[in-house]
Amino acid sequence: MAKQIVKALDGAAAVAEAMRQIDPDVVAAYPITPQTAIVQTFSQFVADGLVGTEFIPVESEHAAMSACVGAAAAGGRVMTATAANGLALMWEVVYIAASMRLPIVMSVVNRALSAPLNIHCDHSDSMGARDSGWIQIFSENPQEAYDNTIQAIRIAEHPDVLLPVMSMQDGFITGHGVERVEVLEDQAVKDFIGEYTPKYSLLDIDNPKTFGAWAFYDYYFEFKRQQTEALSKVPKVVEEVGQEYGKLTGRYYGLFDPFEMDDAEIAIVVLSSAAGTARTVVRKLRKEGVKIGLLKPRLYRPFPGKEIVELLKDVKVVGVMDRSIAFGSIEGCGPLYLDICASFFTYGNGKAPKVVDYIFGLGGRDILPEQIEGMVRELIHIAETGEVKQVVGYLGLR
């Protein structure tokens, strides 16, 4: 295992530290709370000459992602960061980055979308981009935010993948929350990510390339089919990179992080920082004899449905916790619920546990252990009676 240094970092500083070690060729970004802390910390590294990055504070997020696409098409290793409405403004170009197969890595510090105006955490921003063709990875704490940023480079640039990666952490809760973070030495990170040699790039004078040209009903469809094919290669790469990173650091990463799932009859599924709160509840209830477990998905796009069904198939009840609403979906549920249900329909061989959804934490509303315990009591009732009174519940709603 490589030597590591323990530092006190918040999630934003942890990502900035990872970016310093990655030393990307180009960073283009625009300030938005709570992401700003990443880029302004990084801009200090640029000013201090600690990185060789060309950094440009552009005039909007739309311009930021556009500059990233240009830089990546020109063969650079490219990173950016954003949140909420910033990601929403990038929209058009977010799709283009994925469609052009450019391995850009973007840190998203999850924040609620307007209106009403809100700067605090929920997942409505990155959930809106879940069909954009980007790989999406969610982090629970600053350590994971750091680790996932480094691994994201390897995943994005893998020759079987060549797709952009969004690496998420919860706004303020993780982004501004200082925790103990184990940081690799610079050389170890550089060795792990390696040199980036793009297979196709602009400015290769002897072999000129065209990016983003016309493709109508003749070839557009094939491009999209190839994109899906590339995404299907992602889970294997994520697992391989996670194992290699584990050998280096002692922190192994997979598609998801199960806790007390071996004999669980009740399972909670939740992304990001709330998984930490849920884990405390699981630990407490296990002592009381409740057969409960926790599944924290890490890779959200592409969704590892088959593997998740394999893990959840023997439980009686699944309580999904969604930090956003997929407005207009069945019963007003969240996106994670939809994915879990669709996975059972597709891979469950006609069998599925009862699956219910709980919307929580919108716009930064706190989620408390007592609320999760209350939810579990409802799940136990469903397990005992088989009766689901409501498909979608709300935790902490006034």
Add this chain to the structure above:
Amino acid sequence: MSLTKKTGRRGSTHSIRAYIRTETFPTAFCPGCGHGILMGALLRAIDELELDFEKMLFVSGIGCSGWISSPYFAADTLHTPHGRPIAYATGAKLANPSLKVVVIGGDGDLASIGGNHLIHAARRNIEMTVICANNMIYGMTGGQVTPTTPTGAFTMTTPQGNPDRPFDLCKLVAGAGATYVARYSVYHIRPLIRALKKALTHPGFAFVEVLSSCPTQYGRRNRLGGPSQMLLYWKEKCLPLEKARRMSPEELEGKILIGEFVAPD
């Protein structure tokens, strides 16, 4: 909204309280922020003109400037995403032309992410008053470089000094076709109120750039001192257009011109 409680002389502090939701005070502004002075100047202009506050719409964006009207003004206010107040205001004016539409944005809001809306609204000469509270920095997100940050100035994202040149917003908007364009600072309070009054009654696109102090994010990093020193900084730095016309380019070096750049004859 009722202005029946209005008391005091027009334009007085007492008089303008009627336009404010005082229950929302204290404001979100840092101590020494120029935006409070601009807020007072705008309300004084409205009060002195005896405009019907109930027929006014205030549109603001994201940034410290967004707070000047929302939620403090006891009027119709529309708080929009970053950069979009002029576009929202255009829609509101088209749907209800009898509204007196006032946009209040910052330099980050109007000149950067929303720069396109600014020049196109000016080009169309659409009747609205656009006030740009220019503090030369993104204040609310913690002090990053904007398109109006002077060359060499220190910000969170330019810790070794801004390498780029700033926009001259008045020249930009005048070039785009605005029919009233003026610039003053929050130090030049009487001429500022006069310019705001002209802008509010102008039958076309009126633009007023207001240089506003940000001691917290801009002043501190550029060693410009506290709130009062920053006001004196405007006094020192600004030069009336009429005077400037008689001066050489060398004498004008580092000065900011104030006055009316475009005005009806």
